Amino acid sequence: MSGAGPGEVPERLCRVAVDLLPVVGASVSLHSDGMPVQLGASGPRAAYVTEIQATLGDSPCQWAARSRSPVLAGDLTTGGDAARWPVFAQQATAAGVSAVYSLPLGDAQVCVGTLDLYGDTPGTLTRGELRTARLVAGMMTIALMALPHEEATGEQDEDVWLGGLAADHDPLYQAAGMIMAQLAVGADEALARLRAHAFAQGRTALDVSHDVVAHRLRFDDDE
Template sequence: MRPRDEHRGERGRECAGAADAIADGVRDVGPGDIPARLCDVAVRLLPVTGASVSLHSDGMPVQLGANNAQAAYVTEIQATLGDGPCQSAAESGAPVLACDLTAGRDVLRWPVFAQQATAAGVRAAYSMPLGNDTVCVGTLDLYRDTPGDLTDHDLRTARLMAGMMTVALMALSRMDEVGEPDDERWLSGLGADHDHVYQATGMIMAQLGVGTDEALARLRAHAFAHGRTALDVAQDVVAHRLRFDRDQDQP
């Protein structure tokens, strides 16, 4: 066998092994648990300690699942800041690898996110776009507690995981459209908490007389200034525990 053919054969075996692990990971799992279960599989297959999956809508990541609290929190940090590898991956439609959040170019590129992430115990973050060559619908975000690159093998596996995430989310989306028994809305239910962000944005628009972008920026700024997530602050706004006033420079 020629070296090129051997290389292709090795890649094929790698993909087959990863596909088998993915299939085993989601076997007998309800639709609503699939995103989190795929995050578990990603952590088993890759040299990472955390994984989360999010849809991206109007610049705000909507987290659908994570394998642990740390991954969920760091993804919420990116949603609060409106900045970080997942935002860059969603905008570019290409993988974004922040291999060292403790020093160097990654810190210069995302200084606030890097500080917040390292404070939470994350030293590297890798974001894989979900979708196709023309449309990015979300990201698979991978985290680990030590700096370092992904090998070519790791990157192929991460891309395969992102492809499987995309297929799963599209299947869940179709289930939402056609309806399952008892009209279970799995995908809508997974992102239900983030409805508060959109509701709060609308309320802030009315309170301040500003547009959507400004209202969302105010929400994020308030959350960051008070060491909270955008989702936490949005829930307070919707519950009328917090109001944004026109006569305040900052909420």
């Protein structure tokens, strides 16, 4: 991590995960109000599949965050994993990802996010590989919390600092607030409407949120 700025650390650690494990991609996300917010990824494919997980709202990373335990989907091409998340499995395999291993960041009481590892062929992690993945997830959590966040934001509040790393996703929450006002619905319903529209258009929720914030799309016009 020598010489890395706060925004570079998640991406660098994702690349370390790819070097240490039999995977082709990795990403790290914070989880807030059921919406994964991507902090970094090892490359474009991992970033894209992470956005698919966020858009669909039902995928391995959400299960890992809720259960606070690893979710190992070793075969998205067929069988139980493909049946458990059929839409995600179809889109992930179309992007060249056949296995996803999601590990929570935090402890048994609190999960602040997930480390998601992506394989291009079906398979399971060995006991040793899972132990390594857990160590990487632990180091990811420690590294994120240990960064000199006051240099990045001028604030001592860790929530403010982490929010700064996820600033690219601010339009997602702005759009959800606008949809809440347009439809007079709660936050969960607004996010569900945003995700559904994105899915129907074959886009990511983050992509659609930019249209909402820029007033190119209103959800009350859809009613």
